Amino acid sequence: xxxxxxxxxxxxxxxxxxxxxxxxxxxxxxxxxxxxxxxxxxxxxxxxxxxxxxxxxxxxxxxxxxxxxxxxxxxxxxxxxxxxxxxxxxxxxxxxxxxxxxxxxxxxxxxxxxxxxxxxxxxxxxxxxxxxxxxxxxxxxxxxxxxxxxxxxxxxxxxxxxxxxxxxxxxxxxxxxxxxxxxxxxxxxxxxxxxxxxxxxxxxxxxxxxxxxxxxxxxxxxxxxxxxxxxxxxxxxxxxxxxxxxxxxxxxxxxxxxxxxxxxxxx
Amino acid sequence: xxxxxxxxxxxxxxxxxxxxxxxxxxxxxxxxxxxxxxxxxxxxxxxxxxxxxxxxxxxxxxxxxxxxxxxxxxxxxxxxxxxxxxxxxxxxxxxxxxxxxxxxxxxxxxxxxxxxxxxxxxxxxxxxxxxxxxxxxxxxxxxxxxxxxxxxxxxxxxxxxxxxxxxxxxxxxxxxxxxxxxxxxxxxxxxxxxxxxxxxxxxxxxxxxxxxxx
Numbered sequence: 331x332x333x334x335x336x337x338x339x340x341x342x343x344x345x346x347x348x349x350x351x352x353x354x355x356x357x358x359x360x361x362x363x364x365x366x367x368x369x370x371x372x373x374x375x376x377x378x379x380x381x382x383x384x385x386x387x388x389x390x391x392x393x394x395x396x397x398x399x400x401x402x403x404x405x406x407x408x409x410x411x412x413x414x415x416x417x418x419x420x421x422x423x424x425x426x427x428x429x430x431x432x433x434x435x436x437x438x439x440x441x442x443x444x445x446x447x448x449x450x451x452x453x454x455x456x457x458x459x460x461x462x463x464x465x466x467x468x469x470x471x472x473x474x475x476x477x478x479x480x481x482x483x484x485x486x487x488x489x490x491x492x493x494x495x496x497x498x499x500x501x502x503x504x505x506x507x508x509x510x511x512x513x514x515x516x517x518x519x520x521x522x523x524x525x526x527x528x529x530x531x532x533x534x535x536x537x538x539x540x541x542x543x544x545x546x547x548x549x550x551x552x553x554x555x556x557x558x559x560x561x562x563x564x565x566x567x568x569x570x571x572x573x574x575x576x577x578x579x580x581x582x583x584x585x586x587x588x589x590x591x592x593x594x595x596x597x
Numbered sequence: 598x599x600x601x602x603x604x605x606x607x608x609x610x611x612x613x614x615x616x617x618x619x620x621x622x623x624x625x626x627x628x629x630x631x632x633x634x635x636x637x638x639x640x641x642x643x644x645x646x647x648x649x650x651x652x653x654x655x656x657x658x659x660x661x662x663x664x665x666x667x668x669x670x671x672x673x674x675x676x677x678x679x680x681x682x683x684x685x686x687x688x689x690x691x692x693x694x695x696x697x698x699x700x701x702x703x704x705x706x707x708x709x710x711x712x713x714x715x716x717x718x719x720x721x722x723x724x725x726x727x728x729x730x731x732x733x734x735x736x737x738x739x740x741x742x743x744x745x746x747x748x749x750x751x752x753x754x755x756x757x758x759x760x761x762x763x764x765x766x767x768x769x770x771x772x773x774x775x776x777x778x779x780x781x782x783x784x785x786x787x788x789x790x791x792x793x794x795x796x797x798x799x800x801x802x803x804x805x806x807x808x809x810x811x
Contacts, residue, residue, distance in 0.1 A: 331768060332716075332724045333745075374793050376723055401613055405621075407747050407791045424646055427613030429749060429791065452648045452680070452691075454719040454749040501719050501751070530713040532721045553715050555722060597714055 331591055334549060335376040336579055337558035339536060340366055342412075344384035346396055350560050351383070352512030354461075354476060360564055360572050363396075364403050370563070371404035373576035378404065379432065379504070379536075379558060381459075382412025386435035386475055391419050394426065401427035409457050415440075420447055424455060432504065434459040435475030438482070441498065448499025453531075458500040461508045462488050462521070470521055477508055488521070489528060496531050503529070504558065507537030514540025514561050516547060523552035534558050541567070542582045549586070553594040600808055603629045603638035605665070605681075607655040611646040615678070618790035622801045632664035638673065640807035641665065645679025645788070649705070649752070650692030652684060662698055669700050674781040674807035679750060682777070682784030691752050700782045702760065703774070705752040710770040719751040720769045724787070727772060729765040734778055735785070735802045736765065743795045746775070746787035753786065781810060 340363055343349050348363040360366070363380065370378050380400060382392035392412035401408060410423060411432025420431050433456065436443055448456050461477055463485065464470040471477075471485030472492070492503050505525065507518050517538045526533045534556030535548055545557050566573035602624045606612055612628055619626040619642075626642070629635055643665075656662035669675050677685040686697045689705035697704070710716035726744040729736065736744065746767075753773035756764045763778035767786070777784045783803060789796035 332720065332722050332748075335722045402617070405614070405617065405791070405793075407749075407788070424611050425613065427611060427617065429611065429646070429788075450648060450651065452646065453751050454721060455646055501749075502721060527714055530718055532717040532719065555717055594715055 333587060334554060334583070335534075335556040336576070336583055337377045337379050337534065337556050338370050338375055338563040338576060339379045339381065339558050339560045340370075341381050341383050341560065342396070344388055346393070349383075350512060350564055354478065354508050354511050356512070358570060364399055366564070366574055367400050368403045369574045370576060371406045373580075375406050375576055377407045377409060377556070379409045379411075381410070381432065385413025387479065389413070391415065392423075394422055397423055397428060398426050411457070411459060415443070417446060417450055420451055424451060430455050430457045430501065432457040432459050434461070435479065437474040437495070441494070444495060444498040444500060448501070453499050453501035456499065456501045457504060458495045458502070459504045459506055460488070460491055460495070461506050462518075463509045464507075464518060464521065470518070489525065492525060492529065496529055500531060502532040502534055502555065504534040504536050504556070510538030512561055513538055516540070516544040519548050519551045522548060522554060526552045526554055532556065542579065545579070545582070546586065549590050550593065553597060599625060600804055600811070601637050601639045602626045602804065602807075603635055603641045605641060605643045605656075605661060606630050607652050607659075607661065608647070612644060615642065615644050615790040618797060618800055622797050622804065624804055629661075630659065632660040635661070635664050635668060639811040640674045640676070640804065641668070643675065643677040643681030643684055645677070645681040645683075647680050648691060649680065649683060649689040650695045652680060653692065653695035653697065656684065656698070657696075666698055666700065669782055672781060672810060674803070674810055675700070675783065676803045677784040678790070679786060679788055682786055683752060683754065685782060685784050686754060689752055701762075701777060701779050701784065703754050703757060703777070705754050708751060708753050708769060708773070712770060716770045719749060720753070721749050722747070724748050724767045724769070726775050727766045727768060729763070731763050733763045733765055733776060734806050735776060735783060735799050737802050739795045739798050746789070746792040746796065748787045750786055781806070
């Protein structure tokens with residue numbers, strides 16, 4: 331049976347430094363992204379997601395030489411994203427040894443690009459990142475790209491945006507809870523579970539995870555395809571001290587997988 | 598003498614990770630784009646990532662498809678990976694008007710699970726293999742517990758009991774082919790180049806199989 335993927339997320343800034351954000355704004359410098367990627371590759375992570383968080387704002391795409399180095403330093407399945415706007419860029423990134431590219435901001439300006447990309451490279455290579463905010467009691471609002479970007483607009487209903495992405499050929503959707511970024515209070519479980527019931531493509535949760543308890547909450551609620559996290563994998567538990575780790579989470583999942591799979595059979 | 602392994606570049610494939618994995622197991626792969634480049638190859642790998650339609654058009658347009666069929670008939674060992682595996686079959690629902698190389702009498706259909714809450718499409722991530730009947734050369738030295746591989750496919754090939762080949766399946770609601778050994782024509786739906794030490798072992802096994810033939 332297919333296993334849920336545990337996905338460390340690495341964020342790089344305009345100087346190609348590894349950072350961890352809180353609430354999409356505050357940044358904490360962590361070190362060298364290539365070194366971190368190398369360490370996670372040695373941990374044999376299920377997948378690694380690397381995002382250039384300044385690329386879209388600066389009107390460029392994640393630098394090819396950086397991705398080339400990333401691919402050279404790792405042997406695990408890689409997804410990269412940040413400022414990708416053309417089919418040529420996707421071609422060049424895939425040729426470097428990347429499994430999937432992540433699209434987001436470009437889709438707010440040109441949604442049809444998603445279908446073009448999926449048609450040319452196959453759905454399995456196209457990951458879409460949707461940023462979501464739940465404000466008070468109202469329905470969650472979603473954006474392609476940063477919710478606070480210039481001209482980002484008031485946001486759209488989450489399900490609508492995600493189902494449109496599925497329809498256009500997205501191979502998976504990463505739901506990033508912008509308001510939970512770096513908070514380590516847990517995933518928006520109910521929202522993700524509901525979405526996963528509606529979707530036929532893989533769903534990945536990102537934003538809010540701080541413990542195995544949070545992973546358990548999510549996985550018990552829904553047979554989600556990917557459990558992604560930044561803080562969980564880059565900080566020593568409960569601190570802001572840099573400590574890259576993965577094996578404890580992997581072991582945790584392997585231990586709990588039989589019971590989880592049993593409970594998913596009845597969903 | 599070291600084996601000459603050719604990786605076929607047909608425009609959309611992910612070449613770099615495969616090259617890296619082959620170097621890791623001691624091979625010196627060469628990326629080929631034209632039929633003439635296949636002349637010195639002892640073994641050929643058709644990698645995967647992309648769409649069946651453009652990939653087929655590219656392979657036939659360059660003449661590589663014809664040359665691969667010709668050489669395969671003469672006993673050249675061939676390994677197709679993911680889309681590369683599907684391209685070895687006759688056709689795919691992904692591009693009904695395109696033709697595959699037809700080296701295996703199989704074809705690809707879109708995955709259509711009934712329980713879409715549990716089984717998503719694309720089939721993306723690490724899946725286990727079902728216990729194999731018969732002895733697979735490619736899985737030699739990989740224990741059943743290690744038979745976990747990285748997949749990324751929306752189209753799949755159903756096993757065919759009439760086909761006298763080694764067939765190993767994975768389950769995504771229904772059984773689909775993870776691996777076929779059809780004489781010296783081999784295909785894997787997963788990505789050995791991204792599947793940890795067990796993936797490298799599989800590549801090593803393919804090279805060993807190819808070495809016996811030259």
